[in-house]
Amino acid sequence: MLEIDDLAVRLPRTARPAIDHISLTVAENETVGLVGESGSGKSLTARAVLGLLPHGARAGGAIRMDGADVLSMSPASLRRHRTHAAAMIYQDPRAAISPFRRIGDFLTEILRAEIGARAARARAVELLGMVGLPEPERHVRQHPHELSGGMLQRVMIAAALAGGPRLLLADEPTTALDVTTQAEIIRLLHDLRARTRTGMLFITHDLELAAMICDRVYVMYAGRVMETGPTRRLFAGPRHPYTAGLLAATPRLAHRGALPPPIPGRPPDLLSALPGCPFSPRCPDAVDNCTAAAPPLVDGVACVKAER
Template sequence: MNPTKGTSTLEIQGLRITLPGTARPVLDGVDLTVDRGETVALVGESGSGKSITSRSALRLLPPGAVVEGSVLVGGEDVLAMDAGRLRAVRAGTAAMVFQDPRAAVNPLRRIGDFLTESVTLTGAMGKAEATARATALLAAVGLDAGVLRRYPGQVSGGMLQRVVIAAALMGDPALLLADEPTTALDVTSQAEVIALLAGLRERFGTGLLFVTHDLDLAAAISDRVYVMYAGRIAETGPAAELFARPRHPYTAALLASTPRMDGPRGRLAAIEGQPPDLREPLTGCAFAARCRLATELCTRQAPEPAAAPGRPDHRAACHHSDLLEGSPVDA
């Protein structure tokens, strides 16, 4: 275990974000923590609020967003920071690896300039020091110094994703935010990037928030998992336990709809219906309309997160979570 693990690098408390033209918050009371040296996966289907949750750590919010709650990065609330302090946090304390590496770089500038400009423009390092650090980080992600002289179009997608990861580490961040960083890659490159992130976490003691819709990937890389649905945390717990014994019907349904080599033959289970429309107000449990366990209570009262018996770190926001206790993942 990493000796620095246990100190929170990210602590989100009661985060509620409302956007113009919506009838309900896109994030509704989200609580989430990432410790130093820990990998936390944030999973859920498209539109559940995963990306905006991760981007809130850098205050990368949509125009017109109304925000409540707090987002502590290294113990400081980024929502209350002035512009100067926020720039310093983005340059050093926390960094993000975006989904598409080619959208994160300027195709007309050399990779060396891309890697060094964030720390040289802020005055954190001189040009020579920045180049030396960039060279060392490229080596850490399995690339040689010759990449510094190349343009983005001269390297593969997998190599460029490694470059973007190295760029995120230039400021020695305590927190790394990875927003589906393997989506645009082939299977081999995906496996390499996942192994790379895990190794860098151990080497540098960085806390990692890994956003994904791939449950198998989340199970392979994470210590803890948050399952998000319609802007709320449906379930959270240690990865192995949550995937083996889900306590929320949405988690169980996601697992049942995941293809497996050793699973039963035939059509995969599907989650009927659609997520709630942001243009419509929401009462009760957000998953009630699609849930086979839903009762009248679920439609009128939103459930509060409750711990599993004897397992305080495994919590689910479901009125009927005990009905799933000990059930198989295809319940």
């Protein structure tokens, strides 16, 4: 359904690509995780799928949705694509919804021109019920400040579903929520995928969440895919040192009283060129070959250690 092929995105006045020739796929009724530290290019990858690149960005490669290349779409085709083919669930609903508009007005904005105001309102009520809000008729008349963070995130999911998209792009949709609400949103996304057979690209820095909801995972670092594979296999036996470092840094209840070991160093910024493997300055297993050239993704891992 979604196929990203050798995508590269370079932003103005940067020394290296923000997205550095990555490829990934998402099939119908499949949840694919995109994990990594902040600044690794996860959110920019999702925005590229919608054609929402920053001003001045240059993109190469291809992003195909049901065979149509997003990077070459006309403005009218992009508007249809963002409504009926793919839709984003943003991580901060209070920043995505205008505080001056009622929930019903927000939900019906893309529907009124297509099916009329009355049918759009009925659809908004139906969507709020679908995402588990208990009083949808009342909620469509409310403003965002009258709803909790978890309820607003459900509104965001309802808005993403309004056009009947085949692909959901979930950009850290549980970041600002408490643990209980987080679990409810994850369960909701899982149930909606099973009910609608929608594909999902799930972006997170939380590996525990990725393990709960994803069928396959791509691990990103400095705009590149470091490792990919089925979730259970990848987490049980990581082959790239960066994946192993992320998993080791995950807090565990069994290790109460002890801090998990951090990955040394800091992620690189876009103002620094990265010869060779971008992770080599922080890698405990780095050898001379690591700085010669960036290793290609072979058999699901981009690491000279895995090739030896």
